[in-house]
Amino acid sequence: MIVGLVDCNNFYCSCERVFQPELRGKPIVVLSNNDGCVIARSAEAKALGIPMGAPYFKHRKDMERQNIIVRSSNYALYGDMSYRVMTVLAHLAPNVEVYSIDECFLDLDGLNHMDLTAYARHIKETVEKWTGIPVAIGIGSTKTLAKIANRLAKKSTKANGVLDLSNSPWMDHALEKTEVGDVWGIGRRWAKMLTSRGVYTAKDLRDAEDGWVRQKMGVVGLRTVMELRGTPCVELEVAASDKQTVCVSRSFGSPMTEQISLHDAISTFAMRSAEKIRKAGLVAGAVNVFVRTDPFRSDQEQYSNSATIGLTPFTNHTQPILSAAQRGLSSIFRENYRYKKAGILLLDLVRQEDAPRTLFDQSCETDNKLMSAFDAINNRFGTGSVSYGQLRKARTWYMTQNHVSPHYTTRWDDLPLLK
DNA sequence: TCTGGGGTCCTAGGACCC
DNA sequence: TCTGGGGTCCTAGGACCC
Numbered sequence: 233m234i235v236g237l238v239d240c241n242n243f244y245c246s247c248e249r250v251f252q253p254e255l256r257g258k259p260i261v262v263l264s265n266n267d268g269c270v271i272a273r274s275a276e277a278k279a280l281g282i283p284m285g286a287p288y289f290k291h292r293k294d295m296e297r298q299n300i301i302v303r304s305s306n307y308a309l310y311g312d313m314s315y316r317v318m319t320v321l322a323h324l325a326p327n328v329e330v331y332s333i334d335e336c337f338l339d340l341d342g343l344n345h346m347d348l349t350a351y352a353r354h355i356k357e358t359v360e361k362w363t364g365i366p367v368a369i370g371i372g373s374t375k376t377l378a379k380i381a382n383r384l385a386k387k388s389t390k391a392n393g394v395l396d397l398s399n400s401p402w403m404d405h406a407l408e409k410t411e412v413g414d415v416w417g418i419g420r421r422w423a424k425m426l427t428s429r430g431v432y433t434a435k436d437l438r439d440a441e442d443g444w445v446r447q448k449m450g451v452v453g454l455r456t457v458m459e460l461r462g463t464p465c466v467e468l469e470v471a472a473s474d475k476q477t478v479c480v481s482r483s484f485g486s487p488m489t490e491q492i493s494l495h496d497a498i499s500t501f502a503m504r505s506a507e508k509i510r511k512a513g514l515v516a517g518a519v520n521v522f523v524r525t526d527p528f529r530s531d532q533e534q535y536s537n538s539a540t541i542g543l544t545p546f547t548n549h550t551q552p553i554l555s556a557a558q559r560g561l562s563s564i565f566r567e568n569y570r571y572k573k574a575g576i577l578l579l580d581l582v583r584q585e586d587a588p589r590t591l592f593d594q595s596c597e598t599d600n601k602l603m604s605a606f607d608a609i610n611n612r613f614g615t616g617s618v619s620y621g622q623l624r625k626a627r628t629w630y631m632t633q634n635h636v637s638p639h640y641t642t643r644w645d646d647l648p649l650l651k
Numbered sequence: 652t653c654t655g656g657g658g659t660c661c662t663a664g665g666a667c668c669c
Numbered sequence: 670t671c672t673g674g675g676g677t678c679c680t681a682g683g684a685c686c687c
Contacts, residue, residue: 264655271655271687289653305655332687419685452661452684479657486652528654540680575656632653 233464234371234398236338236352237378238321238359241366241386243334244272247313248303250364251640251648260301263288266483266632267304304633312641316363324355327470337375339468352394371396375466376459379416380406380434407435407460417456422449434460474514474583480505481575485632487526488571494523494561501576502557503620506550507610509578510603515546515587517580519553521560526572537564540579546587549599550606550620553578 240246244262249255259276263269270286280298282291288302295302314333322328327339338355340348352369359367370382377397384406385395397406413423415434425448431437438460446454455465480501488494498521509516524536539560543552557576582588609618638646 266653266655268653268655285654287654292653335687417685421684450661450684475658477658481656483655526654573655 233373233468234340234344234348235373235375235378235468236325236340236348236355236369236371237331237375237382238317238336238338238355238367238369239382239386240317240334241368242272242274243314243365244303244305244310245274245277246365247306247310248637249274250313252637255301258301259298260303261295262303262305263635264305266485267634268483271305302635304636306637306639308639308642309637313363313365317359317365317367320359320362321355324358327468329469330472337378337468338369339470340371348398349394349396352396356393366393368393369395371398373398373462374459374464375468376416376456377462380410380414383414384409404435407438408433410434412437415456415460417452417459422453474581475512476579476581478505478508478512478514478516478578478581479575480508481522481573482631483573484571489569491561491565494565494571494574495558497574498557498561498576499554499620501574502554503550504615505576505578506548506553507607507615509581510548510607512581513584514581515548515584516543516553516578517546517582517588518542518578519556519560520577520579521557521564521574522576523561523564523571523574525569529570529572532570533568535566535569537566539563545590546580546582548584549596549603551599554620 245260248260248262257276258274259280259282260274261270261277261282262272264271267288269288270282270284270291273282273284277300280300282295282300310333317334318328318330318336321336321338325338325340326342329337329339331337340351343351348371352371356367356369359365368382368386370378370380370385372378372381381395381397384397385391385393388395397403400406410433411423412418412426412431412433413420415437418426418437426432426437431440437457440457442454442457445457449456458465482497482501484497488497502519518540520538520540522536522538525532525534527534541556541560543556547553560576606618610616638648640646640648
């Protein structure tokens with residue numbers, strides 16, 4: 233296996249810069265929903281010491297003082313820019329796996345006769361020229377090694393955004409320079425456990441004893457070690473697989489105490505989730521509803537609970553999902569708590585044509601037509617143009633987004649104009 | 652006052668079966 | 670003091686990813 237990993241540099245910040253070039257070279261951060269935490273930082277903001285995941289309210293003064301530019305997340309923009317980047321990549325490599333909104337694996341098998349570094353540099357330059365998004369590319373004989381190569385490609389001025397670690401005499405050196413916690417698949421817990429036992433770098437982990445790894449980190453950890461040794465354990469998934477679950481959840485701007493408010497929120501989530509699976513051609517076998525109080529408020533009574541309701545037959549129609557969600561909510565709602573977050577998950581998703589049937593199922597042609605009309609209207613006039621039942625649209629749980637940029641590429645009114 | 656949202660996979664333990 | 674062996678299925682929770 234020879235695999236390349238293309239990763240967009242500070243993706244959300246770079247998207248903000250494409251249509252506001254005056255932001256280039258300046259420190260900029262992008263916040264999560266509700267303007268909660270920092271989820272992306274430009275190189276300049278990183279250099280000023282703004283940590284990833286920092287709660288905005290704690291660093292706001294500091295960021296104002298340092299003239300850091302703040303943006304609320306604009307997923308319409310990022311999603312569309314991502315699509316552009318992935319489309320370019322799909323034209324330049326024989327097979328690709330879109331791994332996340334800002335990452336893509338390239339299948340480079342059978343291209344050994346080429347100078348892979350030169351090829352990757354061509355890809356990098358083309359993406360930047362055609363989309364305005366800067367990227368780095370790492371190449372390795374497994375996905376885990378490609379990840380490490382990518383990270384070093386970004387860090388090293390000599391590599392300048394492209395590093396090929398497949399068949400490289402520098403492998404040991406590269407692994408030595410990579411902290412164990414920076415290895416793909418090693419999160420905070422395992423990094424802590426490993427360093428406390430003298431495993432500090434990717435090289436230490438690669439050379440660890442199999443039985444020990446298996447015992448401490450299970451088969452998942454062992455796979456990571458094998459990948460570091462150059463034995464592929466994670467295949468390239470060229471065909472996008474269907475989701476197994478779909479989740480719609482939000483934290484509320486201010487906490488809710490009444491069931492009717494949660495009812496409204498859960499209804500909205502249920503409708504949105506049903507739309508999502510219809511778009512994907514899936515049906516759900518169960519709905520899970522969850523609510524919780526604010527875990528950061530240790531001075532308040534805590535409560536969290538969830539309920540799963542089966543759907544018979546499997547469906548993607550809004551009405552049965554909505555009523556299952558409400559039944560679930562009723563069963564877990566308790567008075568006298570301040571609810572901070574709620575959400576729903578659709579479970580046991582399968583392709584519509586593969587759904588299990590019962591003897592008494594009747595196909596509901598009118599319902600299908602209703603759902604299609606419903607989706608068409610919301611598609612054309614915007615989400616929420618038509619909805620189900622009587623939603624009171626309790627203002628309380630709308631997201632706080634005080635610094636959002638225009639939807640440059642997905643809304644006519646926001647089209648950037650030449651001055 | 653203010654701390655995101657959406658996923659995957661694996662494992663352990665309980666309920667149940669013969 | 671004694672109380673099998675071998676399965677499956679489900680769920681909750683923990684680890685990880687972006």
